[in-house]
Amino acid sequence: MKLRIFVTLKPGVxxxxxxxxxxxxxxxGFAGVNDVRQGKLIELDVADDTDDASIDAMCRQxxxxxxxxxxxxxxx
Numbered sequence: 001m002k003l004r005i006f007v008t009l010k011p012g013v014x015x016x017x018x019x020x021x022x023x024x025x026x027x028x029g030f031a032g033v034n035d036v037r038q039g040k041l042i043e044l045d046v047a048d049d050t051d052d053a054s055i056d057a058m059c060r061q062x063x064x065x066x067x068x069x070x071x072x073x074x075x076x
Contacts, residue, residue, distance in 0.1 A: 008039035
């Protein structure tokens with residue numbers, strides 16, 4: 001089974017990479033961009049019988065820093 005894990009910063013957490021991207025876009029003439037939040041995408045190929053609790057544990061223990069990040073799991 002293929003999974004996509006989307007990891008994003010929680011609201012209110014400063015995002016220096018997002019700010020840098022926003023500034024670069026503005027410098028390239030893309031003036032219509034109001035805000036940028038940068039995140040990461042992790043793709044996993046796991047056994048079909050992997051349960052939701054195990055997937056959640058992977059995310060909480062390694063893939064996302066749950067103090068400052070949210071994550072969302074999508075089955076592909």
